[in-house]
Amino acid sequence: MKVTPYEVQGEIDYDKLIKEFGTKPITDELLERIKKHTGELHEVLRRKIFFSHRDLDLILNEYERGNKFVLYTGRKPSDNVHIGHLLVWKFTKFLQDKFNVELYFQMTDDEEFLFKKRSLEEANKFAYENALDVIACGFDPKKTKIIIDTEYIKTMYPIALKVAKHLTLSTSKAVFGFKNDNNVGQVFFTCMQSVPALLPSVLKGEPTQVLIPHAIDQDPHFRITRDIAPKLGFPKPASIHSIFLPGLKEGGKMSASDPMSAIFVTDTPEQIKKKIMNAFSGGRETTEEHKKLGGNPDIDIPFQYLRIFFEPDDVKLKKIYDDYKAGKILSGEMKQICLEKAIEFIEDHQKKREGSRKVVDKFILRD
Ligand code: TRP
Numbered sequence: 001m002k003v004t005p006y007e008v009q010g011e012i013d014y015d016k017l018i019k020e021f022g023t024k025p026i027t028d029e030l031l032e033r034i035k036k037h038t039g040e041l042h043e044v045l046r047r048k049i050f051f052s053h054r055d056l057d058l059i060l061n062e063y064e065r066g067n068k069f070v071l072y073t074g075r076k077p078s079d080n081v082h083i084g085h086l087l088v089w090k091f092t093k094f095l096q097d098k099f100n101v102e103l104y105f106q107m108t109d110d111e112e113f114l115f116k117k118r119s120l121e122e123a124n125k126f127a128y129e130n131a132l133d134v135i136a137c138g139f140d141p142k143k144t145k146i147i148i149d150t151e152y153i154k155t156m157y158p159i160a161l162k163v164a165k166h167l168t169l170s171t172s173k174a175v176f177g178f179k180n181d182n183n184v185g186q187v188f189f190t191c192m193q194s195v196p197a198l199l200p201s202v203l204k205g206e207p208t209q210v211l212i213p214h215a216i217d218q219d220p221h222f223r224i225t226r227d228i229a230p231k232l233g234f235p236k237p238a239s240i241h242s243i244f245l246p247g248l249k250e251g252g253k254m255s256a257s258d259p260m261s262a263i264f265v266t267d268t269p270e271q272i273k274k275k276i277m278n279a280f281s282g283g284r285e286t287t288e289e290h291k292k293l294g295g296n297p298d299i300d301i302p303f304q305y306l307r308i309f310f311e312p313d314d315v316k317l318k319k320i321y322d323d324y325k326a327g328k329i330l331s332g333e334m335k336q337i338c339l340e341k342a343i344e345f346i347e348d349h350q351k352k353r354e355g356s357r358k359v360v361d362k363f364i365l366r367d
Helices: 014-021 028-038 056-064 083-099 109-115 120-136 153-164 169-176 184-204 216-232 269-277 287-293 301-310 314-325 331-363
Strands: 002-004 007-009 050-054 070-075 103-107 144-148 210-215 238-242
Touching: 002 216, 014 050, 014 216, 028 056, 028 083, 050 056, 050 216, 056 238, 070 083, 070 184, 083 120, 083 210, 083 238, 083 301, 103 120, 103 184, 109 120, 109 184, 120 144, 120 331, 144 331, 153 184, 153 216, 169 184, 169 216, 184 210, 184 216, 210 216, 216 238, 269 331, 301 314, 301 331, 314 331
Parallel strands: 070 103, 070 210, 103 144, 210 238
Antiparallel strands: 002 007, 050 238
């Protein structure tokens, strides 16, 4: 198993990741504490899809003392937003609503340029396209600021420099596995990703707590940020970590580089159908066998998508789970249930996405 922001490989053991990374599991006690503020818990919390954290308890301590935190998340802009990305953004929107807090959303067009075969101009264009997907999640325009790295650089650069002075090449190599043939922009980039975690303190002129919802693979960046922040007089940012959405095929995560492994926000109903019908199933070889012995929802990808993303209702989900196990739902029927939910969701998202074109300028932070 290997997990860095730039490479995820092998069978992911999330308990082992918590130990290796030194994060904390989200316990039932912590969930009870969150519930005091949010009322009903979001299903991704109830189902431990957000499973790990750093200092979330401290964020709640401060919040209970009347000190609001700021949310921060981000995206390396490209033409492949998939539902794995929306998983984090929709949860971030829930946190914004329930805690009534601001969000800084970073578009790292610099990162896309430095790490991918893409011109800087293209990467920048995708920052604007992806902003539509972010806005479509329903964030409050009064409380949400989108930062585009190459454009908000005047404010960001002094902060990035202060981080850079504390980051050695040997740390960068050890954390990300960089070798001598990595370009120097890649080494510097983690300083840019640190900036929005510190920026609220700079803009408000007082120490401000930041909570970062993100998939666990981004943790190496924020380990560095947390290490350096106190040296610069900033509070350490806290994080809440999600699992990866599994790919449609057997094994591996939903990956932007493999079109058949992921459901993209731009997919047509026909494309979604083809992908879900070919998804890895936990059903039996024959219908007869399936009816007699039942299927395995725990490895069935269409069921997992319902659990992780498409079916918020626990009662409905449990019935589908039980009926599949009992052989009352066939694997083709499971795919159909998932497919209907997926098409409905993506069509709705695409509508909202187009609607956000006229408001995008309101969200972009300028200096
Ligand atoms: N590096 C992230 C990516 O590859 C983008 C990103 C920037 C981000 N800042 C973030 C993701 C904060 C989560 C939280 O997609």
